[in-house]
Amino acid sequence: MSEGSTADVEAEQLAAIELALEAVLFAAAEPVAARDLKAACADLGEVDQPLLEQALERLEAHYHDRAIELVRSASGYRFRVRARFSASVQAAQPERPARLSRALLETLAIIAYRQPVTRAEIEAVRGVAVSSGIMRNLQEREWVRVVGHKEVPGRPALYATTRLFLDDLGLTRLEELPPLEQIRDLADVASDAGISLAPPEVEEEAPAPGGSTGPDPGGEAEARD
Amino acid sequence: MSEGSTADVEAEQLAAIELALEAVLFAAAEPVAARDLKAACADLGEVDQPLLEQALERLEAHYHDRAIELVRSASGYRFRVRARFSASVQAAQPERPARLSRALLETLAIIAYRQPVTRAEIEAVRGVAVSSGIMRNLQEREWVRVVGHKEVPGRPALYATTRLFLDDLGLTRLEELPPLEQIRDLADVASDAGISLAPPEVEEEAPAPGGSTGPDPGGEAEARD
Amino acid sequence: MSSSAETEGDLAPPEAAEPGADGEMLYRVHGEPVAELPADLYIPPDALEVFLDSFEGPLDLLLYLIRRQNLDILAIPIAEITRQYMAYIEVMRALRLELAGEYLVMAALLAEIKSRMLLPRPSEAQSDDDTDPRMALIRQLQEYEQFKTAAERLDELPRMDRDVYAAGASVEALEGPPPPAPTLDELMEALAAVMHRLSLTAHHHVSTEQLSVRSRMSDILERLHPERFVDFVTLLMSAEGRQGVVVSFLAILELTKAGLIEWGQSEPYSPIRLRRRGADIHSAEVSA
Numbered sequence: 061m062s063e064g065s066t067a068d069v070e071a072e073q074l075a076a077i078e079l080a081l082e083a084v085l086f087a088a089a090e091p092v093a094a095r096d097l098k099a100a101c102a103d104l105g106e107v108d109q110p111l112l113e114q115a116l117e118r119l120e121a122h123y124h125d126r127a128i129e130l131v132r133s134a135s136g137y138r139f140r141v142r143a144r145f146s147a148s149v150q151a152a153q154p155e156r157p158a159r160l161s162r163a164l165l166e167t168l169a170i171i172a173y174r175q176p177v178t179r180a181e182i183e184a185v186r187g188v189a190v191s192s193g194i195m196r197n198l199q200e201r202e203w204v205r206v207v208g209h210k211e212v213p214g215r216p217a218l219y220a221t222t223r224l225f226l227d228d229l230g231l232t233r234l235e236e237l238p239p240l241e242q243i244r245d246l247a248d249v250a251s252d253a254g255i256s257l258a259p260p261e262v263e264e265e266a267p268a269p270g271g272s273t274g275p276d277p278g279g280e281a282e283a284r285d
Numbered sequence: 286m287s288e289g290s291t292a293d294v295e296a297e298q299l300a301a302i303e304l305a306l307e308a309v310l311f312a313a314a315e316p317v318a319a320r321d322l323k324a325a326c327a328d329l330g331e332v333d334q335p336l337l338e339q340a341l342e343r344l345e346a347h348y349h350d351r352a353i354e355l356v357r358s359a360s361g362y363r364f365r366v367r368a369r370f371s372a373s374v375q376a377a378q379p380e381r382p383a384r385l386s387r388a389l390l391e392t393l394a395i396i397a398y399r400q401p402v403t404r405a406e407i408e409a410v411r412g413v414a415v416s417s418g419i420m421r422n423l424q425e426r427e428w429v430r431v432v433g434h435k436e437v438p439g440r441p442a443l444y445a446t447t448r449l450f451l452d453d454l455g456l457t458r459l460e461e462l463p464p465l466e467q468i469r470d471l472a473d474v475a476s477d478a479g480i481s482l483a484p485p486e487v488e489e490e491a492p493a494p495g496g497s498t499g500p501d502p503g504g505e506a507e508a509r510d
Numbered sequence: 511m512s513s514s515a516e517t518e519g520d521l522a523p524p525e526a527a528e529p530g531a532d533g534e535m536l537y538r539v540h541g542e543p544v545a546e547l548p549a550d551l552y553i554p555p556d557a558l559e560v561f562l563d564s565f566e567g568p569l570d571l572l573l574y575l576i577r578r579q580n581l582d583i584l585a586i587p588i589a590e591i592t593r594q595y596m597a598y599i600e601v602m603r604a605l606r607l608e609l610a611g612e613y614l615v616m617a618a619l620l621a622e623i624k625s626r627m628l629l630p631r632p633s634e635a636q637s638d639d640d641t642d643p644r645m646a647l648i649r650q651l652q653e654y655e656q657f658k659t660a661a662e663r664l665d666e667l668p669r670m671d672r673d674v675y676a677a678g679a680s681v682e683a684l685e686g687p688p689p690p691a692p693t694l695d696e697l698m699e700a701l702a703a704v705m706h707r708l709s710l711t712a713h714h715h716v717s718t719e720q721l722s723v724r725s726r727m728s729d730i731l732e733r734l735h736p737e738r739f740v741d742f743v744t745l746l747m748s749a750e751g752r753q754g755v756v757v758s759f760l761a762i763l764e765l766t767k768a769g770l771i772e773w774g775q776s777e778p779y780s781p782i783r784l785r786r787r788g789a790d791i792h793s794a795e796v797s798a
Contacts, residue, residue, distance in 0.1 A: 079351065079352040079370070080352070080370060080373040082351060082352040082353065083352035083353070083366045083367070083370035083373050083374055084370075084373055084374050084377040086311075086352070086353050086364070086366055086677070086678055086679035087366045087370075087374045087377075087678075087679065087681045087684065088377070088678070089416060089417075089418025089419070089421070089422065089676070089678060090418065092377060096377045096378070096379055097377065099376050099377050099379070100373045100374070100376050100377035101373070101376075102376050103372065103373075103376075126304065126307060127304040127305070127307040127308035127311070128307065128308065128311050128677040138676060138677075139311065139676070139677035139678070140670075140674050140675060140676050140677050141308045141311060141312050141674060141675040141676075141677050142308070143668055143673060143674055145304065145305065145307075145308035146308075146673055146674060146675065147328070148305040148308045148309055148325045148326070148328075149308055149309055149312040149325070149675050151309075151324055151325045151327055151328075152309045152312075152313070152317060152321045152322070152324055152325040152439075153312070153313065153321075153439060153441070155403070155404060155405045155439055155441055156672065157408070157414050157671055157672050160665065162566055162661065163566055165661035165662070165664055165665050166566060166657055166658060166661040168661070168664060169657050169660040169661040169664050170657050172660075172664070173657070173660060185653055185654060185657055186566065186567055186569070186654065186657075187567040187568050187569035187570075187612055187616070187650070187654060188566060188567030188568070188569075188610060188612045189610070189612070196412075196707065197412060197413070200411070200412055200413045200707075201413045201414075227670070228669055228670040228671075229664075229667045229668070229669060229670075230667070230668060230670070230674065231667075237660075237664070238660070238663040238664070238667075240656055240657075240660055241655075241656050241659050241660070243652045243653065243656055308675075311675075311677035311678065311679070312675035312676070312677065353679045356680075363679070363680050364679035364680065365679050365680035365681070365682055365683050366679050366680065366681050366683065366684055367683065368683040368684060368685065370684070371684040371685040371686055374681065374684055374686070375684075375686045384690065384696070385690060385692055385696065387700060387703070390692060390696055390697055390699075390700035391700045391701070391703065391704050393692065393697065393700075394697050394698075394700045394701035394704065395701070395704065397697070397721075398701065398721065398724065399724065400724050400725065400727065400728045401724075401727055401728045401731055401770070410704060411704060412707065414671050416671065416676070417671075417675070417676065417678065418676065418678055421678060421680065425680060425681060425682045428692075432728045432729075432731045432732040433731045433732065433734075433770065433786055435769075435770065436769065436770070436787040443728075443731065443770070445725075445727075445728030445731075445732075446725075446728070453691035453692070454691070454692065454693075454694050454697070455694070456694075458722070458725070459721045459722065459724070459725035460720070460721050460722045460725070462694075462697075462721055463698060464720075464721070465705075468698060468701050468702050468705055
């Protein structure tokens, strides 16, 4: 009898946590970090990570057949409209954001995969000057920010992507970006093509996105505001 | 048999409408009028008023035991977090931000000076998207209200500032805000003095090589409406 | 030029059928003779400007030239690609299109590589390693293509507010400490930042209409209905004196200009009336 009631109490606690999380997630304009979710349950007894995750799973399951879904991205958890309902949303508010230019996307890609990177380095890859307008646009979107300065003459700014960039693409980590296409090893192909070539010291960068050169996305938390 | 399947089809349609409404209501920045809700269901067959209301009732019932509720106001329908979750939501906000976000302030300032103005117009001036969260936030603080809809596809809301906005600023009339020319001077002075009004990396415009393909906040203003 | 193209071997020289240099027809744009266009270089001349805009730089243009012929980057036929590249550059310059300096730098580089390849190679064995002058360019092209592809994939990812939407609910019913009010200084600083950015994009212009007018526009708009006309005179708010009338009048003109309101008169000399433009506007045009 007493065992049954303990289970009841636990079930009740779990249900209460689930609802508190629901309230917090819908009230927030941005993804909510796990620690803030725990803080929301302060009055509901001890809430540790497993319990939190259990409640989140229940919440996720509750919306299984609905138009929205609970997703996790870099800064935390958020509800979002399922992609297959985007058309309905657009029918009601068809003001769609402008397309991003190729120049902006290429610049963003270089920053994302090569960060931290200077403007000169971006220009070296693209073969053209990067306009200030593009750098400004990326920073205004809060997709890119200055994380430091390179200790070379002129101390150029070093750019990196932000958590919001990941959030907006629905990613939790930089490593989830689509992998960079492997640069073919010149040595392998060259003989076929009858080309003589330099030893393959070609690409030092690891092909894995963000791999060793990418900053730890978690480390950005503090710096963001 | 055929009657049964007709009923099935109807039940299916109703369920589909319910989910489309759910998507639209969660994505919206402000209450959604019945006509816009109907527009969102354009692909789901004929949706008349009784059918719409039936779907809304189902939606309301679905959230009966949840942390949010579907409410109807003069301007339309919306979801809102139930009052009894105030403490949880508050507890989740780490340290209440002492200052308003830059995006929110800029949006508010543009509305004050350009009212009545649509979200697309604000975005054209700011050069970046304005989130639904910010628009919802500004309206819930009652600094901004919808004064009408522009008669273009999608009927975007026209935003204006409120009495409370003036009160909170300690003004009696909007005209007491500094004239734009003065602010422009302020901006000039700041740039001459090398002070970077955010964002920190403002540099002067370089002749953009990809010039005409680059994002063009100015040009969009006209093109969008 | 054609002889070196042949030595490349892997490119069937399309100019085989081309007449000699003297026999080539001159392209004329705006009556001005411009450069020769090789037979395989098909671009509608009037589309050149658009064409140039569609390239993100010399690397992008080179990649296009290579890909268009299904060639492997690793086996660039330098002579042929250089010839085509130069042809584009010539046409663009002849048309006086603004050509970023990088395009010319690349032209010089290509010319240099080409000339170096024509030189007899040193016979030492080690020469194979690093004397192919194409290598640096090939690496650069590979790297650029890598990021060009990455940019395309990045753009395909579902993006917030374009493909997917955050789900939120109103917090209006919640209780809590009142949010901080903006100070006038904060607001002005935010606006100054916006204006500063705008001043950098020269073509943009924020009109400096009087705030009193903008504010009155909002007020009037709110008082109007799409279904019901309101008497124009009552909107002038004469209680505020001459100043108020002028401001209201200007606001009404602005709203009209913005297409937000429409005017009506049931018959000549009858009171002028206004209403908000609404969806039922078409059915009600009798009032005009």
